Amino acid sequence: MDKQERSYKDKKVISIGTVSELTGLSLRQIRYYEERKLIAPFRNDHGTRKYSFNDIETLMDIADKREDGVQTTEILKEMRLQERKRERESKDDIKKKMLQGQLNAQFRNRRGQL
Structure with missing residues (x-):
């Protein structure tokens, strides 16, 4: 998909702190889901994670499933x-x-x- 065709929801521009605030997940939980390969944030040269709105939706879906007892x-x-x-x-x-x-x-x- 051409970069210009990508939706704003796909652009990885949101910091992990903001993701935590929006989702209610702790930084530790978000990092854990990354370790489990459930989410793949962009990392810049300094290792800073950046997430998209689609990533946030995915994290919310993961959190709902975890609350229902579904394993990662x-x-x-x-x-x-x-x-x-x-x-x-x-x-x-x-x-x-x-x-x-x-x-x-x-x-x-x-x-x-x-």
């Missing part, structure tokens, strides 16, 4: 399954668009022959 390993499995599903859907969308383009081209060629 299960959350990670679910997240990976969802990512694979999105990748498959994206590939399917590309295939559909290519097929539609071929059909449109074929239809235009036939109309031109009539």
Whole structure:
């Protein structure tokens, strides 16, 4: 995805302290979820973490699941399954668009022959 096409929700610009305030999670909890590979903040040259609004939504979802007793390993499995599903859907969308383009081209060629 082109940088200009990315949503503001994807931009990693929020500090860990602000994320903590917004989510109610402690800094320790946020770092733990990063260690467990549930979240992947951007790190600058000095090691400062930066999060996106999507990361905040993910952290809130993780916190809700943890409150329901779901283990982090299960959350990670679910997240990976969802990512694979999105990748498959994206590939399917590309295939559909290519097929539609071929059909449109074929239809235009036939109309031109009539």
